[in-house]
Amino acid sequence: MGFGVYIHWPFCLSKCPYCDFYKEVKKNVPQEEIIAEYKHELDFYYQYTSENIVSSIFFGGGTPSLMKPENVAALIDYIASKWKTVPDIEISLEANPNSDYPEMFADLRRAGINRLSLGVQALNDADLRFLGRTHNLKQAYQAIDGVLQNFDNHSLDLIYARPQQKLSDWEKELAQAASFGMKHLSLYQLTIEEGTVFARKGIKALDEDAAREMYLFTEDYLADKKIYKYEVSNYARSGYASRHNLLYWTGQDYIGVGPSAHGRFCFSGFKGNLEQKPRDRKISRTSLYAENFSPLVSTLSSTLKPEKTCLEGEPEQEPRDWKISRTSLYAENFSPLVSTLSSTLKPEKRCLEGEPEQEPRNRKYYASTYNCQLEELSQAERAEELLLMGLRLAEGIDKKLFAENCGLDFDGFVDRERLKYLSDAGVLIDTPQNIRATREGFLVLNEIIEQLCP
Numbered sequence: 497m498g499f500g501v502y503i504h505w506p507f508c509l510s511k512c513p514y515c516d517f518y519k520e521v522k523k524n525v526p527q528e529e530i531i532a533e534y535k536h537e538l539d540f541y542y543q544y545t546s547e548n549i550v551s552s553i554f555f556g557g558g559t560p561s562l563m564k565p566e567n568v569a570a571l572i573d574y575i576a577s578k579w580k581t582v583p584d585i586e587i588s589l590e591a592n593p594n595s596d597y598p599e600m601f602a603d604l605r606r607a608g609i610n611r612l613s614l615g616v617q618a619l620n621d622a623d624l625r626f627l628g629r630t631h632n633l634k635q636a637y638q639a640i641d642g643v644l645q646n647f648d649n650h651s652l653d654l655i656y657a658r659p660q661q662k663l664s665d666w667e668k669e670l671a672q673a674a675s676f677g678m679k680h681l682s683l684y685q686l687t688i689e690e691g692t693v694f695a696r697k698g699i700k701a702l703d704e705d706a707a708r709e710m711y712l713f714t715e716d717y718l719a720d721k722k723i724y725k726y727e728v729s730n731y732a733r734s735g736y737a738s739r740h741n742l743l744y745w746t747g748q749d750y751i752g753v754g755p756s757a758h759g760r761f762c763f764s765g766f767k768g769n770l771e772q773k774p775r776d777r778k779i780s781r782t783s784l785y786a787e788n789f790s791p792l793v794s795t796l797s798s799t800l801k802p803e804k805t806c807l808e809g810e811p812e813q814e815p816r817d818w819k820i821s822r823t824s825l826y827a828e829n830f831s832p833l834v835s836t837l838s839s840t841l842k843p844e845k846r847c848l849e850g851e852p853e854q855e856p857r858n859r860k861y862y863a864s865t866y867n868c869q870l871e872e873l874s875q876a877e878r879a880e881e882l883l884l885m886g887l888r889l890a891e892g893i894d895k896k897l898f899a900e901n902c903g904l905d906f907d908g909f910v911d912r913e914r915l916k917y918l919s920d921a922g923v924l925i926d927t928p929q930n931i932r933a934t935r936e937g938f939l940v941l942n943e944i945i946e947q948l949c950p
């Protein structure tokens with residue numbers, strides 16, 4: 497099984513008008529002080545996970561390419577000095593193409609980054625301006641060159657389904673994106689998030705039929721180029737799915753360090769008080785964590801209540817009339833959150849090595865949230881997460897692994913009648929071993945998840 501470390505670097509040069517990720521615009525960031533704090537957080541999590549072997553590290557943001565490469569290296573080295581690491585560890589960093597520092601990619605490579613994810617977002621100047629990006633197309637091309645020269649494993653982020661964007665515009669942009677030779681593409685439909693500048697300005701997302709057409713086109717076009725959709729918004733050449741993000745989507749263990757970061761890990765054997773904090777934290781640091789933070793557990797419990805309007809008795813809508821949910825196409829704040837299910841979720845390896853093997857029902861899973869808070873997850877909470885994350889994957893959920901992972905039987909956990917209804921409607925493929933969304937199902941994924949959870 498894998499074990500990942502997510503590091504959140506929350507600082508940006510400016511706030512993009514669509515973005516509601518946790519970030520701060522701040523000059524003169526005291527990087528060394530923050531790195532020292534992050535090391536304390538790592539120390540805290542090490543108490544519970546010291547036997548795990550780190551398979552991936554992910555620097556996400558915010559804009560982690562604003563970190564000095566020596567600070568990136570210091571954190572990588574610190575992690576490697578504490579935990580064992582797998583020989584082919586994946587170490588990713590999200591970079592923006594707005595750097596005026598030409599050696600940045602070479603220095604990041606030297607610092608230990610071996611997978612670079614570049615946030616280009618659009619491939620024309622007008623849309624880059626519309627998205628409030630601080631880079632232009634020329635800088636995007638230079639950055640793409642820099643990434644290709646320095647890394648073998650790379651990813652490009654684009655936001656599409658922009659207002660006014662036509663399918664023919666997107667076709668050209670997508671063709672260009674596919675032509676760079678990047679190993680991975682993260683393609684998100686623009687969502688207008690509450691509280692953002694776009695929301696305040698009343699900017700509307702592209703109409704849903706057009707967005708749907710673009711989504712299906714994207715999948716087909718890229719498959720033709722041997723770049724396959726493996727998650728709702730993520731596409732990769734064979735062997736280049738993001739191993740770190742797969743941890744989230746397949747229910748494996750990870751810890752998160754930095755403001756707004758969270759973790760999920762299995763732990764047994766600690767006899768102390770799990771609510772304790774590692775040490776007193778400075779108020780200024782705590783404030784970094786407060787804004788924009790919503791722990792997954794509470795998000796899940798508030799968002800996954802089954803809608804009683806549909807599928808109770810007589811369905812009110814036929815599935816073909818369901819609206820395409822834009823949010824189902826976008827990874828909500830789970831840059832970090834998610835194959836290979838069958839190969840990665842072996843139950844006997846879920847717990848700390850060296851610990852006696854435990855029955856799934858005796859295993860304890862913890863959610864970690866900001867400021868090193870730990871909370872035990874119930875089996876039902878764990879099951880909801882596995883469902884929510886697993887259905888995002890093209891290969892869906894292996895029911896046996898689901899049961900081994902949370903201790904609940906999949907078919908007993910979900911609402912069977914609704915499951916049958918959804919399968920009959922052609923949005924889910926349900927077999928005794930596996931459940932997954934169909935091509936049409938991906939267009940209504942949020943609705944499917946809402947319906948399935950009891």
Ligand SMILES: C[S@@+](CC[C@H](N)C(=O)[O-])C[C@H]1O[C@@H](n2cnc3c(N)ncnc32)[C@H](O)[C@@H]1O
Binds near residue numbers: 617685
């Ligand atoms: C939080 S950003 C961090 C990466 C980096 N700072 C950047 O700007 O490229 C992660 C990704 O989320 C996506 N994203 C953020 N807000 C979005 C929105 N409202 N709609 C669609 N995609 C969004 C963007 O594609 C972005 O690359």
Ligand code: SF4
Binds near residue numbers: 511615
């Ligand atoms: S999209 Fe990236 S650069 Fe823009 S505000 Fe969000 S995290 Fe910062």
